[in-house]
Amino acid sequence: MAGNRQFSLDLLLVAGLVILTDIFVLVPVLSGSFLRTVLGLLLVLFLPGYSLIGALLPARKDLEGIERALLSLGLSIAVVPLMGLGMNYTDWGIREIPVLTGLSIFTLLMCGMAYYRRRQLPEAEAFEVPIRTTISALKAELLEETGTRADKALTVLLLISILASLGSLAYVIGDPRDGEAFTEFYILGPDRTAENYSTEYAPGDSGTVVVGIVNHERRTVDYTMEVRLENRSLPLPENQKYISLDHNVSWEEPVTITPPVEGKNMKLEFLLFNETEKNVPYRNVHLWINVTKEA
Incomplete structure (x- = not known):
């Protein structure tokens, strides 16, 4: 040892x-x-x-x-x-x-x-990690009279390529382009995991879905959320319908759904509109639900 x-x-x-x-x-x-x-x-x-x-x-x-x-x-x-x-x-x-x-x-x-x-x-x-050995070998490769000129040129080119790649990565991370702004919009089950969604209802029953929004737009955005069942809007409280978020701020809350009609394989949509477009959803997710007396 x-x-x-x-x-x-x-x-x-x-x-x-x-x-x-x-x-x-x-x-x-x-x-x-x-x-x-x-x-x-x-x-x-x-x-x-x-x-x-x-x-x-x-x-x-x-x-x-x-x-x-x-x-x-x-x-x-x-x-x-x-x-x-x-x-x-x-x-x-x-x-x-x-x-x-x-x-x-x-x-x-x-x-x-x-x-x-x-x-x-x-x-x-x-x-x-052989730091000293690596540095010594690199010096020998570049400065000493060993190896061919082509080998030395390839070594220098490789070093320049690595440094250029690291520099480009640092630039992209530190100064992202305006076109990369986006918003996360997602739904989770009542236990806040991506499963166990409420999809089976009896008439008059209510279910819970956790809705999340994360603003990566690099500005404050006023969102409007709408929930539709088969293109029919469902009521939401004001604090869940109109949501204002600063950059890099997230919003995640349980939303209670009470389907007003019966049916099978009905489309339950969660639509998110931004402040610039009120008619076309900026983001949307959906579930397929059943509302039957046997649920």
Whole structure:
């Protein structure tokens, strides 16, 4: 077993990024900053997979650095939806804070497991990010008289391409175009999950659907919501019919539905209009419901 070795630099960096992401999401003063978006992307697309790879494959010989990075991306894309699917069946649902908490706990636990497993290996065999070795090799590739000119040119071109890609990604995230403004509009079951919708009614019965709106229009928007059953408008209270939201503000409330007519496979529509178009729905979702005496 290796001696009293310090915590691996890469795992320490991953844990630090997780904690920093939590701070930027939870602290209101920081939650609107550009760094929150960058850190959030890392937490969703890379860090869970990297920590999981570290826990599963702690030895240097198990996987090369580039392969680890690519597999970390793929595993993160697999882990995050699975975690979201599992949380959908809990009381928390798929919400920002529960998802952030779940991803943070998972990533930190995997970092701890990776650190423990690396300590069980001889120091020469445990995986570490070879930062100094990589820098030295890069200097040798570019400055020393080794390799052909074509190899050096390809190396420089690769570095420029990577830097240009990172710069473009940072620009797109930090300065989104006006055409990317949008509004989220969705419905959930009464337990605030994407299932168990009220679709079977007896005459006179009422059901509950949770309706959500999230404004990403980068401006305050005055919305109008309408609920229709077979093109017939159903009554809504004023605070659910007219909704004004600032940018990045969400609205989610239970809406009670009392079908006034009987029938099968009737279309229950939830229509959202914005302030500029009052006749054509800006967003819409629907359910198919039955209202029968046998319900």
